[in-house]
Structures are given as structure tokens and as C-alpha cells.
Amino acid sequence: MAIVRVPEQGRTLKTKEAITEYLASINIEYQTWTPAHPTSPTAPAEEVLQTYKKEIDELKARGGYVTADVINVTKDTPGLDAMLAKFSREHWHDEDEVRFILAGHGVFHIHPRDGGAVTAIEVESGDLIRVPRGTWHWFDLCTDRQIRAIRLFQDAAGWTPLYTDSAVETKFEPVCFSTTYLA
Numbered sequence: 001m002a003i004v005r006v007p008e009q010g011r012t013l014k015t016k017e018a019i020t021e022y023l024a025s026i027n028i029e030y031q032t033w034t035p036a037h038p039t040s041p042t043a044p045a046e047e048v049l050q051t052y053k054k055e056i057d058e059l060k061a062r063g064g065y066v067t068a069d070v071i072n073v074t075k076d077t078p079g080l081d082a083m084l085a086k087f088s089r090e091h092w093h094d095e096d097e098v099r100f101i102l103a104g105h106g107v108f109h110i111h112p113r114d115g116g117a118v119t120a121i122e123v124e125s126g127d128l129i130r131v132p133r134g135t136w137h138w139f140d141l142c143t144d145r146q147i148r149a150i151r152l153f154q155d156a157a158g159w160t161p162l163y164t165d166s167a168v169e170t171k172f173e174p175v176c177f178s179t180t181y182l183a
Contacts, residue, residue: 104146140174
């Protein structure tokens with residue numbers, strides 16, 4: 001389950017109820033999914049999409065998503081640092097960013113445009129997050145440098161990050177919070 005931190009307020013949220021309520025207050029949707037038929041961590045993308053078909057179809061109908069895929073990033077992914085550099089700067093998209101985490105860990109930092117406190121959300125297997133279009137945010141992998149996720153898109157061509165050039169991300173450490181990743 002996710003861990004949410006609001007560094008400027010010294011807050012850490014670890015219960016599903018507290019996380020869901022707080023994230024909803026900043027317009028971020030959070031859910032956890034349990035598959036009806038679990039798949040192996042190395043299952044082919046088609047099998048994963050079929051396993052979560054019911055949940056994916058519900059999200060598609062509710063959010064206008066037209067396609068779903070599975071992304072698998074590991075420390076051995078060619079060009080990983082260049083790929084991560086695109087997402088570790090504050091940016092926004094003209095469509096929602098929807099991720100259901102199958103394996104690995106990452107941290108989404110959300111920067112509310114109304115001047116609210118930056119919120120860090122560490123996601124792991126079983127977490128679904130929807131970052132609405134126009135939301136200022138950035139993303140970092142945890143030290144395991146692995147994430148496997150189902151992605152949903154409203155435009156079959158995907159989205160392009162649009163950078164804010166605020167450099168706010170330089171004020172926050174790309175650190176994961178679970179005890180597995182703390183030094």
C-alpha cells in the first residue's frame with residue numbers, strides 16, 4: 001500500500017482510509033486492486049491486461065480512456081537515466097496519468113497549483129493512482145529502479161510532458177519512505 005508524506009507539514013499517512021481521503025482532497029484518485037486471478041511477476045502483458053480486464057474496462061468507461069498497456073522498467077532498461085530525466089522534472093499533461101502498479105516502487109510528487117503543500121506518494125504493487133490532466137507533478141523510481149505498471153491513456157498516441165521550469169523538484173529528495181528503502 002502507498003505511503004504519503006507532506007514534508008512541509010511533517011505529515012506521513014500510512015492507512016488506506018487516511019491516504020484515500022487526503023489524496024482526494026488534492027484531487028488525486030487512489031485505489032488498491034486485488035486481482036481475481038493473480039499473475040506471476042513475469043506474466044506477459046496480454047495476460048496481465050486480461051487479468052485486470054474488469055477494472056480496466058470500468059476505468060475506461062468512467063474516464064474516457066481508449067487504450068491500456070503494460071510498462072516494465074528495470075535497472076537494466078536501455079536509456080533508463082534519459083527516460084527518467086523526462087519525468088523527474090516538474091511537468092503536467094493534457095490528459096490524465098493513470099498507473100496501476102504491478103511490481104516495484106516509485107514516488108509521485110504532486111505540487112498543487114493553488115500553492116498547497118507538495119505531497120509525495122510512494123506507490124507499490126496493488127496501488128492505482130490517477131493524476132488528473134493539468135496537475136503539476138514529477139516522478140522518480142525508488143532505489144530498486146524497477147516498476148511494472150498498467151497504464152491507461154485517453155489518447156491512443158499517449159501524452160507528452162509539458163514542463164513548468166519552476167525547478168521546485170530540486171527542493172525535494174527523490175527518496176522512498178518504506179523501511180525496505182530507508183538507509
